[in-house]
Amino acid sequence: MRIGGLASGMDIDSMVKELMTAEKIPLNKLEQKKQYLEWQRDDYREINKMMFNFDNLIFDSVMKQGTYAQKTVSVSNPNEFTIRNLNSTSDFSGTLQVEQLASAATMFSGSSTGIDPSKKLSDYITGTQTIKINAINPDGTMQDKPTEITFDPAEETIGSLINKINSVSNVSMFFDSATGKVAATAKNTGNNKDGAEIVLEGDFFINVLNLQLDNQAAATAGNGTEGQNAKFSYNGLATERASNTFTINGFEVSLKNASNTPVTFSSSPDVDGILEKIVKFVDQYNKLIEKVNGDLNEKRYRDFQPLTAEQKESMEEKEIELWEERAKSGTLRNDSILASAINKMRSDLYSPVSGAEGLSQLAEIGITTSNDYLDRGKLVINEKKLKEAISKDPNAIYELFAKEGATTSEKGLARRLRETLDATMKNVEEKAGKGSSTNSTFTLGRNLDNIEDQMDRFQDRLIQIEDRYWRQFTAMEKAIQQSNQQSMFLMQQFGGGM
Incomplete structure (x- = not known):
C-alpha cells in the first residue's frame, strides 16, 4: 500500500488517480470500440x-409439394368409408360400393388344453422345443420364411x-x-389365394394347445375362420384389397x-389450408425485410459512445x-452485405419465372408490392384473388415457387430466395461468425482479438506510467523532507547561538 503526502501535505493518491484518468483515455476508447464491435457482431x-428461420419456413411451406396437395374430401355417406389425401395434387372423385370388409384369419383350441397357466411348460412337454409360425403379410402374401422360436x-x-409369439410374429x-x-x-387381414393365412408347426401347438396346423383345417373342423379380402366396386370396376385401408x-x-x-x-383443394401456408410465408418475408431495412436505415449517434464502467457508476x-x-x-x-441481400430478394420475387407452363409471377396469384413507400417493398395479399388461384390450380402455384431450372430466371421464386438467403448467411457468418465460432474464424472476431491485444499492451504501459508517477512523487516527498530537516537543523543552530 502506498501512502504519500506526509511531507508535502498533498493528497498524492488523488493526484495520481487524476493523472491516470487522463492516461486511460486511449484505453477507454479501445474498450468502447470493443463494445461497439460486440454489439455489431450480435446484430449481424x-x-x-431470422434468415435461417425464414429459409426453413420456405422449405417446409411454399416449396413443399405436400402443401399444395392438401384436399378437402366429401363423402355422401361417411359411415361407409373415409378418404384422405396422402400426396396427390390432382382431385379424386367417383362412386364406391362396398360389398365386403376385409377380415383376419382365426383359429382356436378344439377343446380345453387343461393347462395351468402358472406352471412351467415342462409339466406338459420336455426337452428344448422349436416352433414355427407363418402368417399373412399386409399385402396379402405369406412370409418368405416362418418365424422360429x-x-x-x-x-x-x-x-x-x-x-x-405376440412380439415377434404376425x-x-x-x-x-x-x-x-x-x-x-x-x-x-386378407385372404391368401394360395392357401391358409396362419400356418403353425411344432408339438407345442398340437399336443399342448390343441390347435390345428393351419386356419383352413381349423375352419373345416369348426375351430376357426379363413381370412377374407375387402370387396368393392370403384366407379363400376369390381376389385379387392387385403386390407380395409388402401391407397x-x-x-x-x-x-x-x-x-x-x-x-x-x-375432393377439392383445401383452400384455407394452402392459403395459411402462403400467408405465413408472406408475413415472415415482410418481417425479415422490415428488420433488415430498419437496421440499414437506423441512425448512428456518434456522440453516444458505449459507456465505460466508471461512467456507469455516476449514472442512474x-x-x-x-x-x-x-x-x-x-x-x-448502410451495410453492403444486407443492402445487396435486400435488393436480390426483391429481384428474386419480382422477376418472372422463365419457361413456366402456368403461372410466372406473384401478381398472378394476388401477391403484389405495397404502394406505401414506407413499407420498403413489403408484400400485400389480395386474399380473394389468391383463393381463386388456389381453387383453380394449386399445383401451378407450387411450380411458381418451387420450379427447378438451370438458370436463376428458370427457377421458382422460393428456390431463388433460398439461394440468396444461403449466400447472404455465409457472407454474414464470414464477417460475424456464429455462436460456436472462435474469433480467429471471422472478421469481427479477428478485430476483437486485435483490440484485446492492444488493451493488454496498454494496461502494461499504464502500470509502468503509474509506477513512474509514484516514483516522481516519492522523490519529491523525499526532497521536501530533506529540506524540512535542513531547515530545522539551521533553526536549531541559530537558536543555539542566541
Missing part, C-alpha cells in the same frame, strides 16, 4: 438467425411363451383361463361398413438505458 447474428419348457410358462395369441383354450388371430391415386381409403350401396365422393439505471439505446443504434447502417 440476429439477422442471420426355440425355448426351454423348464424356463417358460404358457403366458411368457405367448408373449414372445400372429396374436390369447389364452383364456376361463375355458382353458387358446385363440390365434392373424395380425393382418388409390394418392388417396387413402378406409372402409368402415359393407352395405353394398353406392356412395359418392369428391434509466439514464444508462437511454444512453445505450442510442449508442447501440446504427451498427448495421
Whole structure:
C-alpha cells in the first residue's frame, strides 16, 4: 500500500488517480470500440438467425409439394368409408360400393388344453422345443420364411411363451383361463389365394394347445375362420384389397361398413389450408425485410459512445438505458452485405419465372408490392384473388415457387430466395461468425482479438506510467523532507547561538 503526502501535505493518491484518468483515455476508447464491435457482431447474428428461420419456413411451406396437395374430401355417406389425401395434387372423385370388409384369419383350441397357466411348460412337454409360425403379410402374401422360436419348457410358462409369439410374429395369441383354450388371430387381414393365412408347426401347438396346423383345417373342423379380402366396386370396376385401408391415386381409403350401396365422393383443394401456408410465408418475408431495412436505415449517434464502467457508476439505471439505446443504434447502417441481400430478394420475387407452363409471377396469384413507400417493398395479399388461384390450380402455384431450372430466371421464386438467403448467411457468418465460432474464424472476431491485444499492451504501459508517477512523487516527498530537516537543523543552530 502506498501512502504519500506526509511531507508535502498533498493528497498524492488523488493526484495520481487524476493523472491516470487522463492516461486511460486511449484505453477507454479501445474498450468502447470493443463494445461497439460486440454489439455489431450480435446484430449481424440476429439477422442471420431470422434468415435461417425464414429459409426453413420456405422449405417446409411454399416449396413443399405436400402443401399444395392438401384436399378437402366429401363423402355422401361417411359411415361407409373415409378418404384422405396422402400426396396427390390432382382431385379424386367417383362412386364406391362396398360389398365386403376385409377380415383376419382365426383359429382356436378344439377343446380345453387343461393347462395351468402358472406352471412351467415342462409339466406338459420336455426337452428344448422349436416352433414355427407363418402368417399373412399386409399385402396379402405369406412370409418368405416362418418365424422360429426355440425355448426351454423348464424356463417358460404358457403366458411368457405367448408373449414372445405376440412380439415377434404376425400372429396374436390369447389364452383364456376361463375355458382353458387358446385363440390365434392373424395380425393382418386378407385372404391368401394360395392357401391358409396362419400356418403353425411344432408339438407345442398340437399336443399342448390343441390347435390345428393351419386356419383352413381349423375352419373345416369348426375351430376357426379363413381370412377374407375387402370387396368393392370403384366407379363400376369390381376389385379387392387385403386390407380395409388402401391407397388409390394418392388417396387413402378406409372402409368402415359393407352395405353394398353406392356412395359418392369428391375432393377439392383445401383452400384455407394452402392459403395459411402462403400467408405465413408472406408475413415472415415482410418481417425479415422490415428488420433488415430498419437496421440499414437506423441512425448512428456518434456522440453516444458505449459507456465505460466508471461512467456507469455516476449514472442512474434509466439514464444508462437511454444512453445505450442510442449508442447501440446504427451498427448495421448502410451495410453492403444486407443492402445487396435486400435488393436480390426483391429481384428474386419480382422477376418472372422463365419457361413456366402456368403461372410466372406473384401478381398472378394476388401477391403484389405495397404502394406505401414506407413499407420498403413489403408484400400485400389480395386474399380473394389468391383463393381463386388456389381453387383453380394449386399445383401451378407450387411450380411458381418451387420450379427447378438451370438458370436463376428458370427457377421458382422460393428456390431463388433460398439461394440468396444461403449466400447472404455465409457472407454474414464470414464477417460475424456464429455462436460456436472462435474469433480467429471471422472478421469481427479477428478485430476483437486485435483490440484485446492492444488493451493488454496498454494496461502494461499504464502500470509502468503509474509506477513512474509514484516514483516522481516519492522523490519529491523525499526532497521536501530533506529540506524540512535542513531547515530545522539551521533553526536549531541559530537558536543555539542566541
